[in-house]
Amino acid sequence: MKKVNIGGVPEHFNLAWYLTLKNGEYKAEDINLRWHDYHGGTGQMCKGLRNSDIDLAVILTEGIVKDIIDGNPSSIVQTYTQSPLIWGIHVAAESKFKTIDDIKGSRAAISRYGSGSHLMAFVNAKNNGWDLEKDLNFSVIENLDGAVEGLTNGNADYFMWEKFTTKPLVDDGIFKRISNCPSPWPCFMIAVRDEFLRNNEKEVKTILNIINGTTAEFKNIPSIDRTIANRYGQELEDVQEWLSITEWSQELIDEETLNKVQNQLLQLNIIPEKWAYKDLVHKI
Structure with missing residues (x-):
């Protein structure tokens, strides 16, 4: 076999x-x-x-x-x-960030460099007319559990992940979804x-x-x-x-x-x- x-x-x-x-x-x-x-x-x-x-x-x-x-x-x-893929853009439930404009220039949590969460941050930045060099910063969190910890502890500011996978975290009041970004x-x-x-x-x-x-x-x-x-x-x-x-x-x-x-x-x-x-x- x-x-x-x-x-x-x-x-x-x-x-x-x-x-x-x-x-x-x-x-x-x-x-x-x-x-x-x-x-x-x-x-x-x-x-x-x-x-x-x-x-x-x-x-x-x-x-x-x-x-x-x-x-x-x-x-x-x-x-x-x-x-x-419908990427949800998430912040911690208690975060001061409420809109896409608020997270411009802040730290995106990514599983690793070259990952979807990393690459789609560029797509989102382009969609919103950001400067790809000045307005993108990254914090490596490895996985979804790492994102929960990173956003909750303030080690990162926003996190992009598949909308329906993260929906239970939104429902439980851990994340707040401020927007969506479909892959093109x-x-x-x-x-x-x-x-x-x-x-x-x-x-x-x-x-x-x-x-x-x-x-x-x-x-x-x-x-x-x-x-x-x-x-x-x-x-x-x-x-x-x-x-x-x-x-x-x-x-x-x-x-x-x-x-x-x-x-x-x-x-x-x-x-x-x-x-x-x-x-x-x-x-x-």
Whole structure:
């Protein structure tokens, strides 16, 4: 049986992987797929791919594009979630900050440099006409627990994370959400280490076929909204809203969309140059 390691954030977006693993669908195809939770998000997963700790990752688009260009020997093999990610912009519940204008020039909590929370801070700054050099400051907090501690203790001022994941913290009076910032592209990609892909393309194709079968029908799974609410500690109405705006994909990201991502990252000085489509993706 072929052992394959895959990483992703332990959030509702990835429930489809849990369901297919629980059903033994990979083992039925002689694949021992091992899921690894990455609480630190995209930056931590990029490191995992580089170090061969994982073979595949379900990873934020902007983060994996940046890291491949920075030398990560991996390729995008498919879009996982077609819809954008809705990033909530949060401050501590007792914070003096109440609007986007208030946090200009203050410290953004980020899980690590190169992470989604880091890169999207640039997108938010650009959206609001800030000076990208003067108005952005960062405090590394590693993960969501670190953000709670950092904002509460005053070690950072605001934190960008997926809106529905952080909603329970808003409901509990720990965070206050002052705005939202949708990513300007499909949010999650599936990336694979190039070395692993060269030797195991058949297994990767099988894995994609299995997960695609579940994501294509995900919204029709009986009581899926209640399952998500119970598993991830979310309110049922929040889950239903999330399901209504989220679309999965079973296709490879197209060249036009990937160029759009690169154009934005280049404009924000997050990447030094654009790469050819064929050098970022691998069509299976």
